[in-house]
Amino acid sequence: MVTARIVCFGELLLRLTAPERELLLQSPRLEARFGGAEANVAASLAVLGHDSAMVSTLPDNAIGRAGVGELRRLGVDTRGIRTAEGRVGLYFLAVGALQRPSEILYDRAGSAFACAAADAYDWPALLDGAHWLHLSGITLAVSADAARAARAAVHAAREHGTRISFDCNYRSKVWGNRADEAPALLRELAAEADLLFGNDRDIALMLGLPFPQQPTIQRFRAAAAAAFAAWPRLRYMAATERGHDSVDHQQLAGLMASRDGLHQTRRYSLNGIVDRIGAGDAFAAGLLHGLLRGMDEAATLDFAVACACLKHSLAGDVNQLREADMLTFLAEEGLDVRR
Amino acid sequence: MVTARIVCFGELLLRLTAPERELLLQSPRLEARFGGAEANVAASLAVLGHDSAMVSTLPDNAIGRAGVGELRRLGVDTRGIRTAEGRVGLYFLAVGALQRPSEILYDRAGSAFACAAADAYDWPALLDGAHWLHLSGITLAVSADAARAARAAVHAAREHGTRISFDCNYRSKVWGNRADEAPALLRELAAEADLLFGNDRDIALMLGLPFPQQPTIQRFRAAAAAAFAAWPRLRYMAATERGHDSVDHQQLAGLMASRDGLHQTRRYSLNGIVDRIGAGDAFAAGLLHGLLRGMDEAATLDFAVACACLKHSLAGDVNQLREADMLTFLAEEGLDVRR
């Protein structure tokens, strides 16, 4: 099987989670895993059989090395992770329940990644052999330096002929008091993307346009039309659509637009969610997988939504399931114990 | 913000819970937390910003001191907890699932609290500066001494001008073979209450009247009318109304009557309950909070029900959430991860 090389650029974070749906520090214990939007995509693509590589900056201390090791365990090429002084960014997570939403407390200011200069990365070498570069709006939000580095990556990719996948991933807590810079920064990267992960709210933020249409599919259609009009390079725009009965019971569908049309999947019921974090990254990885495997658009979107749905059944940020698991999900081949 | 002082009188118990919905001692481990109806109210009020104080009796040993420390951690004034010989009351809890109900095994006979003489408490000093005294029918059930102490507290509060909040909290396992004394003892305290937590079954027990009305709201209306008729001091009567699909999936609504009318909240679906214990105490604290903050009756009841509902999402006896969390719940402002 021909494998593609995908380079993901972003921050790897140590995630510290309160156990068993407790509030933070209700018990004197935290579960420690690694995550981060782009790293989640890299890891999921590696598990799906691709040659995925992570580009990032981490300190050369026990936490940073553990993060690199975890990505390596999952099969990600970590040679592009440089070391530098500084800290590992953290996020604390209290998993919600019922009508109590999960809460993330970011503690990532001053991380080695956030402090890395824009020119710290040797993009021509890092992108050598890469078919896709994946990055997200979080990196733009992390720091001005990180945003500059992301721009440099995108421009190098353009020169190098590497396709660009960009996930808007708007997180208000990360943008903090730099929120007014968000539209311009996001827009600049969206303009270079072949594949854009975003919904009507993202497009509205970037283009300053309202999308009052109902239902969701019409809003997405209008937003995609605006995006395709604004950014001539753009080929695909995709998003998940989420409904909530409660924190543990949600519904998920997928939407994807190309210049040729629009696809929407059925709406899956997710009843008894284990861990919702990283579902969007699983979706992104699944969509890239579909495109790279040459699936048609509808099958690609179905596969991506299967990834996103099944991620909710897994602890941790990363969808660690393999292609066959998603195909079984789509085939609805039975939910009883496999034995 | 002006804060009120609320004094809660009752027993603090060590709660020993089988982990992960196992039966008791299926694994050789118990989770240890503290609870108790009145302490739960005190702790929740402290978290909500009030000056709440606990009056109780505990032995001066490692378990008793840990209980005091836990209340102090939550912000409760524990100077009113006296020490005496004896044991700390316990309860073992096996959390149920599906159609297997949760089971409590009380082990509280002979506790320092149960053995404390009625005159062990210096009520004039303990009630100094207090706006409310909160107690519950459990204390009446614990022992004859405890019942006498509760009566002494209530009478001192009356003399002192402290308002009285009384939660009937009928627990057949605690009353045990003193069950026939329950109606008279409960009635005596209900007669002194400004605020009574109880439903039609509680009123029926105390007043010896049947409430055969349908639906629940009519039974509650009739019971409240009987209560207001019987007890001239009573200003408010409140209760939760609970429906069960299974142990993990229930519904909750709130009811409150004043001499001016009746309020009922919408019925909330609780799908995927983490810990149901203490929901009634969260409701009581929420209701006191509403009254103390000067909310109108409907808003007070809504707030109390929000407390009760969200308590189901939290491990342990105590609603440790803050006012903003309940207001978000009531505003239905979104169930997705906050980040």
Place this chain on the structure above:
Amino acid sequence: MVTARIVCFGELLLRLTAPERELLLQSPRLEARFGGAEANVAASLAVLGHDSAMVSTLPDNAIGRAGVGELRRLGVDTRGIRTAEGRVGLYFLAVGALQRPSEILYDRAGSAFACAAADAYDWPALLDGAHWLHLSGITLAVSADAARAARAAVHAAREHGTRISFDCNYRSKVWGNRADEAPALLRELAAEADLLFGNDRDIALMLGLPFPQQPTIQRFRAAAAAAFAAWPRLRYMAATERGHDSVDHQQLAGLMASRDGLHQTRRYSLNGIVDRIGAGDAFAAGLLHGLLRGMDEAATLDFAVACACLKHSLAGDVNQLREADMLTFLAEEGLDVRR
């Protein structure tokens, strides 16, 4: 209360489960319990008050002795468990969630049980005083030796006048490349059974007949008719019928046919399943309990389904609840905390 003696023959396995619905080895910890279809029946019958005995083979090492001790803890007579060289069979379990099915990875090849010769068991002595012999198709699948031992057991039971309960329990992963031998081996034991646990798929496999009827009840009726026609000794055939909304949310009903007619229970909703493994064994034990206690057929089936349903609320393979728990379930006497 007169108790009956039931002898169960089969393999005891060490079950190694990934914690908290993780994938296998996502965290470096496995929960270790013992299980096995026939041992689960023996344990459940012991908890229900019967004189149940296990006949098996285990090595005399720390794992084997722990397994014997666990059965003894549950009240099973373990004197019929012989020791021999070899290993303890294992199974690894990753508990699923949402639409990700639970997965069992068997690691039982070459176990002391699988390697035990057919004549290793002194059946006349082992069946002395036994009213029932219970075994399952898994033993036929484990190895040719185990299958021969099962046949020897059945023939000894026939000579000894012990009734035979046989659970088809078809597991494709255990049969592996001996799957083509399955129909004949299963058929031989089914032909000797007084009580057969199996559904239309099992009968179809054994008799080579199709059962295309709809709905399930008609398929079961037709299959039972075929079974009663084929096997004159057969008195009862029973099965559970399962529906899946997701891994955590299923429905369960019970079906039982005798030569006099057919019974079907109501369909119970299981919403928030803790552990689905062993539900069929709980059903078998419940059904045997009903027959042994002289319940009528409908009550017997109701009791068995109550066992199967409540098993889903318990961690581990074994239904450790007592008769009163099942009767409470059937009486629908309330799901709130018992206190």
Place this chain on the structure above:
Amino acid sequence: MVTARIVCFGELLLRLTAPERELLLQSPRLEARFGGAEANVAASLAVLGHDSAMVSTLPDNAIGRAGVGELRRLGVDTRGIRTAEGRVGLYFLAVGALQRPSEILYDRAGSAFACAAADAYDWPALLDGAHWLHLSGITLAVSADAARAARAAVHAAREHGTRISFDCNYRSKVWGNRADEAPALLRELAAEADLLFGNDRDIALMLGLPFPQQPTIQRFRAAAAAAFAAWPRLRYMAATERGHDSVDHQQLAGLMASRDGLHQTRRYSLNGIVDRIGAGDAFAAGLLHGLLRGMDEAATLDFAVACACLKHSLAGDVNQLREADMLTFLAEEGLDVRR
């Protein structure tokens, strides 16, 4: 191998231990195991291959049944454990370290065992077939009723021809305010014993005599002489002698006197103790094992000390090792990994 039947009479307690040498409730978790001096002896004898039986009283609730199951798991005959109203006695344990001693907090007042009337036990039936009755001074301390029951047991054993093993086991916290009754009560049982576990302090307490000799061996010799003089039935008196460098580093030797002479073992260094509780009970079981197996006095004492020493390497109250493990210890056959 001929096995002897030993009946042990005493209380089974739920032991709740703070994890990892923490203080009690420093973390919200307790490790739950069962223990009790006489039950530890019964369990250890069962593991050593004897027919040991426990006589006690426990409530018929989840905790009581779990205790019975645990003894059964270890191979103890539990049919002599009667059920009665009441609670299970508890003890909380904070394991010490360095120069911080381990602390036991007893919570056993009012237990079902303590409240059982002296005539609750049918001793002729319970002692049927028994070669030895083992009991300890703790039972005398638990309550006046328990003391009367112990006396009844001893008198029945005398009539029945069952030998008596009595461990003085003086625990000041259990005697509490009944301490002044201790000498007479202990003396009465010591007077009936064939085998007495006690040291010079125990004899001094019972006989009111000082033993100022140095070193320990001379004190023990003098105390044994006094004991043999006072109690004509007594055949053996045994004790461990313990030295402390710190909580984790101790030394242990064994002493045994018969009417023919005195034995003392070498002094073993215990460096890195896992759990010291129950070492005396392991010693008692080991000594009974040696006598029952017909070892000579020196070998019996060696074996008993090996049991006591190795118990320090095991978590929980009970020495779960087998005879071969003790013989390996005595043979000093190597401390490296067995593989």
Place this chain on the structure above:
Amino acid sequence: MVTARIVCFGELLLRLTAPERELLLQSPRLEARFGGAEANVAASLAVLGHDSAMVSTLPDNAIGRAGVGELRRLGVDTRGIRTAEGRVGLYFLAVGALQRPSEILYDRAGSAFACAAADAYDWPALLDGAHWLHLSGITLAVSADAARAARAAVHAAREHGTRISFDCNYRSKVWGNRADEAPALLRELAAEADLLFGNDRDIALMLGLPFPQQPTIQRFRAAAAAAFAAWPRLRYMAATERGHDSVDHQQLAGLMASRDGLHQTRRYSLNGIVDRIGAGDAFAAGLLHGLLRGMDEAATLDFAVACACLKHSLAGDVNQLREADMLTFLAEEGLDVRR
């Protein structure tokens, strides 16, 4: 008992420890406790019965509030902890073993405390009623702002007549690239101290003098002489002296000089250390306790060393033992289980 009020000023940190002596993130779990040199002193003094108060800055988020709650649990007056934007400082700890030293990885840059302006604290109000102000050199190292705040505190204490206790607590990893400022900053605070915790290396660093004497006692004597000469306010200088056989096996003695002479305790062997962090803070609290209780100098030093030694037996940063525990240690009253 008259209690003194001691105000401690410094940073409260969240400590994240790898479990069971593993390397950081070897398992996906961290134990979470709070610590910090001055907070440890405050907590220990509160447990010893004093009115201790903490002055610090923490963010008003879940982590900061948990830290405040933990201090409150231990009895510390936390009203002097202000809230501000920023993060909670962290430290990761891998506990060593054998010859592998424990490693601390600080992650405290940019904390709310480090960023708090020197004038953020209202010292006259905060020191109202305080008999002692305790602070340490760590605060000088944390940031220039924190150092200025410490100086302001000391000057306010001088004006207010509050005595000053200063622990040099030199940590090279915290000073980082500000290490060249350390001597002058430390010297300035030492010059104001009534009580100085430091050894010859600290005095050498501050005064630029060599202390080549042997053995330790002579070096300490010479350093104390230099300190008393340099700083006229100084009344006491104290330190622990530590020897290492391995990470788990150390020795500890105490040294204290006054203008009248020198005291040295015996050297205690610590064999099987549970947690060495915070021993110096336990020593400081013990010494303050002795002075406040009016013990003589030798008894004060003995008590302080007892605190330091016993801290090694406790998990977490804080000596949570009470006065009686230290007195038992000093009386060498037995290391066997207390029962």
Place this chain on the structure above:
Amino acid sequence: MVTARIVCFGELLLRLTAPERELLLQSPRLEARFGGAEANVAASLAVLGHDSAMVSTLPDNAIGRAGVGELRRLGVDTRGIRTAEGRVGLYFLAVGALQRPSEILYDRAGSAFACAAADAYDWPALLDGAHWLHLSGITLAVSADAARAARAAVHAAREHGTRISFDCNYRSKVWGNRADEAPALLRELAAEADLLFGNDRDIALMLGLPFPQQPTIQRFRAAAAAAFAAWPRLRYMAATERGHDSVDHQQLAGLMASRDGLHQTRRYSLNGIVDRIGAGDAFAAGLLHGLLRGMDEAATLDFAVACACLKHSLAGDVNQLREADMLTFLAEEGLDVRR
């Protein structure tokens, strides 16, 4: 830094350890890690900065993939691990204490590795670029097929010019009933080795010669002389020498002979061992590291012993420390907390 490529051939095992020094299954939990003599060497060399590769056979199931991922996490090149039908070999470990030795219970019969045919490995490709091939006598013991595969590997290495490192690693439980084949099989590989890990007992077994000399160093000298005489290719022979005070307290020294002479290190005291498994593999990796880095013989042996000693301070089979940690150990630069 020039890195060498070392290929390690052997079996990767899942290690299942009872927690906290309990006996196996005393608690229902097992800690799961991966290990295996040759994999431990490969992992340690990767952490030390070398290009190490593992050649083995594992099934393509969740356990096998987890093992590969774990090696990858540690930096080992796992592309040489082939997949095949079968199981993952296991070993159960009960960690001892005091005088109770640790016990390993192997459960590795019938593993995919043991069943792999000798010609399953493409050695010319696998050894391409390799400077060393490391294997051990365990592979010879696992199965006749594995032994043939090891021989094929060695012969390919000889042809390819790859140096050979062979660790005798005699494990009687693995050889089982093939023990009489051991001398010849071991001798054949020893004859090809450049570097042999073994002591006088290994040489005695292989050459059938007695080494009665005292002390150890003389026995090692004589054995080395015999080895150099027997096997002309041999350049180095090395071993550790271990003394035991108890399971937790041991001593370790290193011995190495070349044709030019003999080296012996000082004897290190290991007091408070965390995990002794894998110390020999850490020694082997350290010795290879020294040779590869061009250290002189004495420094190489010192480094190897440092690796072996520090491994005892780490949980799990693998020495995960880095070169600087061993140099610090050798420099004896301080055992206090690094902060």
